[in-house]
Amino acid sequence: MAPRTLYDKVFEDHIVHKDESGSYLLYIDRHLVHEVTSPQAFEGLKNAGRPVRRTDCTLATVDHNIPTISRVNFKNVSSFIDQDDSRLQVETLEQNVKDFDVTYFGMDDSRQGIVHIVGPEQGFTLPGTTVVCGDSHTSTHGAFGALAFGIGTSEVEHVLATQTIIQAKSKNMRISVEGDLSEGITSKDLVLHVIGVIGTAGGTGCVIEFAGKAIESLSMEARMSICNMAIEAGARAGMIKPDQTTFDYISGRPLAPKGAELEKALAYWKTLHSDEGAHFDYDIKIAASDIVPTITWGNSPQDALPITASVPDPAHVTDPIKKSGMERALKYQGLTPNTRLVDIKIDKAFIGSCTNARIEDLRAAAKVAKGHKKADNVKLVLIVPGSGLIKAQAEKEGLDKIFEAAGFSWREAGCSMCLGMNPDILDPEERCASTSNRNFEGRQGARSRTHLMSPAMAAAAAIKGHFTDIREFDYDTSDEPAVHIEHEVEDKLLQDAVYEHEKEVIEDTPGTEQERLYDIPKEPESKKAKTAAPSGGIDKFGVLTGITAPLDKANVDTDAIIPKQFLKTIKRTGLKSGLFYEARYVKDPVTGKDVETDFVLNVEPYRKAEILLVTGDNFGCGSSREHAPWALKDFGIKCMIAPSFGDIFYNNSFKNGLLPIRIPADVIQSTLYPVVTAGHKLTIDLPAQQIRDGETDEVLVDHFDVEEFRKHCLVNGLDDIGLTLQKEEFISKYEAVRREKFSFLEGGSKLIKPIKGTKKSIYGVKAQEW
Ligand SMILES: CC(C)[C@H](C(=O)O)[C@@H](O)C(=O)O
Numbered sequence: 001m002a003p004r005t006l007y008d009k010v011f012e013d014h015i016v017h018k019d020e021s022g023s024y025l026l027y028i029d030r031h032l033v034h035e036v037t038s039p040q041a042f043e044g045l046k047n048a049g050r051p052v053r054r055t056d057c058t059l060a061t062v063d064h065n066i067p068t069i070s071r072v073n074f075k076n077v078s079s080f081i082d083q084d085d086s087r088l089q090v091e092t093l094e095q096n097v098k099d100f101d102v103t104y105f106g107m108d109d110s111r112q113g114i115v116h117i118v119g120p121e122q123g124f125t126l127p128g129t130t131v132v133c134g135d136s137h138t139s140t141h142g143a144f145g146a147l148a149f150g151i152g153t154s155e156v157e158h159v160l161a162t163q164t165i166i167q168a169k170s171k172n173m174r175i176s177v178e179g180d181l182s183e184g185i186t187s188k189d190l191v192l193h194v195i196g197v198i199g200t201a202g203g204t205g206c207v208i209e210f211a212g213k214a215i216e217s218l219s220m221e222a223r224m225s226i227c228n229m230a231i232e233a234g235a236r237a238g239m240i241k242p243d244q245t246t247f248d249y250i251s252g253r254p255l256a257p258k259g260a261e262l263e264k265a266l267a268y269w270k271t272l273h274s275d276e277g278a279h280f281d282y283d284i285k286i287a288a289s290d291i292v293p294t295i296t297w298g299n300s301p302q303d304a305l306p307i308t309a310s311v312p313d314p315a316h317v318t319d320p321i322k323k324s325g326m327e328r329a330l331k332y333q334g335l336t337p338n339t340r341l342v343d344i345k346i347d348k349a350f351i352g353s354c355t356n357a358r359i360e361d362l363r364a365a366a367k368v369a370k371g372h373k374k375a376d377n378v379k380l381v382l383i384v385p386g387s388g389l390i391k392a393q394a395e396k397e398g399l400d401k402i403f404e405a406a407g408f409s410w411r412e413a414g415c416s417m418c419l420g421m422n423p424d425i426l427d428p429e430e431r432c433a434s435t436s437n438r439n440f441e442g443r444q445g446a447r448s449r450t451h452l453m454s455p456a457m458a459a460a461a462a463i464k465g466h467f468t469d470i471r472e473f474d475y476d477t478s479d480e481p482a483v484h485i486e487h488e489v490e491d492k493l494l495q496d497a498v499y500e501h502e503k504e505v506i507e508d509t510p511g512t513e514q515e516r517l518y519d520i521p522k523e524p525e526s527k528k529a530k531t532a533a534p535s536g537g538i539d540k541f542g543v544l545t546g547i548t549a550p551l552d553k554a555n556v557d558t559d560a561i562i563p564k565q566f567l568k569t570i571k572r573t574g575l576k577s578g579l580f581y582e583a584r585y586v587k588d589p590v591t592g593k594d595v596e597t598d599f600v601l602n603v604e605p606y607r608k609a610e611i612l613l614v615t616g617d618n619f620g621c622g623s624s625r626e627h628a629p630w631a632l633k634d635f636g637i638k639c640m641i642a643p644s645f646g647d648i649f650y651n652n653s654f655k656n657g658l659l660p661i662r663i664p665a666d667v668i669q670s671t672l673y674p675v676v677t678a679g680h681k682l683t684i685d686l687p688a689q690q691i692r693d694g695e696t697d698e699v700l701v702d703h704f705d706v707e708e709f710r711k712h713c714l715v716n717g718l719d720d721i722g723l724t725l726q727k728e729e730f731i732s733k734y735e736a737v738r739r740e741k742f743s744f745l746e747g748g749s750k751l752i753k754p755i756k757g758t759k760k761s762i763y764g765v766k767a768q769e770w
């Protein structure tokens with residue numbers, strides 16, 4: 001057999017079926033679910049009378065919408081969450097997990113937390129598995145050597161119904177970080193540096209394997225931070241080969257295999273590495289010694305600079321798209337070119353998110369905060385642990401006390417100010433030192449200004465009141481040992497906790513030990529997918545002649561296409577007014593009402609545009625929110641043309657009957673843009689894969705690429721869940737083989753019983769006082 005990459009191996013081990021057009025049906029081992037991207041998927045199942053195929057492969061928690069204030073008085077979601085739409089989304093999930101028998105960690109369960117923290121923490125995420133979630137940062141789980149990627153809501157429904165996903169094979173990219181990281185340099189600096197080098201579109205169409213000595217010497221927490229941000233480099237997924245560090249992390253976790261099954265798993269996991277001589281489409285080398293403390297200045301994660309640098313000056317940029325992008329970012333961020341980064345003052349700091357809210361991150365921040373107080377100009381420092389268990393662990397180590405003594409605010413677990421779907425947001429023009437992963441316009445609140453950095457750097461900025469080079473920070477080293485917990489001690493704590501919890505589960509579960517641990521709970525025959533209703537169908541796409549709106553911008557993220565406040569709906573429609581909301585409206589200072597700007601879609605004739613012609617790369621990057629294509633569709637857009645698209649957005653568009661077309665930037669500039677700006681419509685002929693001038697019928701693009709299977713579905717208006725269910729025979733066959741070969745994956749989340757209402761932490765300490 002030819003040498004294969006880590007990605008090739010995991011991909012190939014999950015192929016259920018390959019059709020003639022070259023499209024694959026992949027089996028999904030682990031499906032994580034949260035409240036924002038699941039309501040419409042469960043609704044779809046209900047409408048079609050479909051069950052969740054593998055409840056044991058599905059695990060749900062709640063994270064985006066929940067307040068992070070103390071839960072001392074928590075009774076239930078209805079009385080605890082004030083915001084109506086947030087409450088509705090959480091309540092809808094709670095109803096759905098009951099209706100579909102999905103294991104759920106709710107707000108009264110100390111295992112609740114950010115979905116990407118909970119999966120690994122429970123041992124649900126395992127090497128060599130396929131992991132999906134309706135969330136772009138699912139790439140996090142790739143740190144275990146899993147193939148993990150974000151999906152849209154239609155795909156969530158597809159996975160719930162069929163336990164499979166339709167996929168094209170991505171390209172292989174390797175980023176090797178050679179040598180040792182310098183003292184004080186963290187995984188966050190490393191990943192920001194990498195994105196600064198390859199750009200936010202650098203990984204488009206690829207799965208990135210992070211390799212090299214610097215990566216291998218990192219802890220699992222640090223590896224997760226890196227894979228977490230692979231999506232910010234535009235990649236489909238990030239992966240790191242599993243090794244002893246991985247196996248040690250997994251061992252003893254509640255859902256990890258045990259005994260003979262663990263031995264069997266280890267034998268397989270040890271084969272998961274790229275073979276000598278395996279082919280990589282792109283092979284990038286980075287010297288670890290080049291990496292210094294890194295922070296972002298603009299509105300894209302690629303706007304990363306060493307802390308020793310100054311704000312860039314657009315006067316030195318020649319490329320017109322880059323120059324105007326830079327000018328816009330500087331204006332938005334309220335920055336003056338050539339100001340030293342260390343001279344920029346902050347208003348708030350946020351230490352949290354699925355990138356940096358693990359115990360190691362909190363320890364790093366506490367080490368900096370110890371013995372200090374936040375600066376007077378800093379109004380708020382939010383410390384938001386990634387899960388209830390991390391919170392409990394931090395409290396056991398006394399980190400909460402260190403933070404409180406420094407004047408920081410110690411909170412309950414959730415996504416919090418990373419996205420601000422809950423009440424934790426910045427006020428307009430406030431500047432935040434943030435450990436999250438996205439610095440998009442409006443990300444942390446309308447007109448908010450975000451700068452990404454490591455936990456230690458964010459804590460140092462909070463103490464000093466301005467960005468600070470952590471290498472020059474004055475640590476209170478005399479107290480350091482009190483904060484630093486030896487790994488062995490920590491591991492022991494975790495092991496005890498896990499076993500204690502597991503005993504509880506096993507005692508409650510009938511059957512033999514082997515059955516209890518490894519058997520899939522039997523679905524009643526009547527609930528099997530066979531009963532599924534026929535395909536629902538999508539709008540057909542044939543030949544479209546439509547008004548085409550030009551959009552002269554690169555890296556348009558899905559946060560910009562549809563901001564977070566519109567994600568709280570539990571429906572797929574009604575999003576028209578939210579489309580490009582921040583760009584289309586400004587608030588009238590007197591009346592407080594929305595007033596239209598001169599954004600292209602507010603101008604005639606583009607109010608009736610059906611096609612969007614984007615000149616810059618990477619349209620629809622970032623978040624997996626399917627609300628972006630829903631909003632475009634609601635507006636009337638049916639086709640988007642751009643040099644490249646964010647992977648998840650590209651997929652989501654097809655699922656909704658929208659056609660994204662990739663056309664090289666120079667062809668757009670030289671051929672399409674002049675026709676469109678001259679006021680001509682375009683004709684998109686999908687069957688012929690051609691673009692013509694809508695007025696003269698002149699052929700402008702003789703051939704554009706589109707995968708055969710996607711074209712087939714679009715032209716015929718086919719719903720792919722219906723199509724996949726016709727492949728039941730292949731799915732069952734794969735499952736039979738999987739039961740033998742990967743027996744250590746059986747049982748999944750059903751090995752844990754929901755312990756709703758429990759006040760007990762698995763650490764055996766009083767984690768929360770509710
Ligand atoms: C809500 C969800 C769709 C979104 C994502 O996909 O990333 C969110 O987690 C984010 O970080 O923007």
Ligand code: SF4
Pocket residue numbers: 063064114135137353354355414415418419436437
């Ligand atoms: S990126 Fe932020 S909002 Fe998205 S899952 Fe992670 S913590 Fe939550």
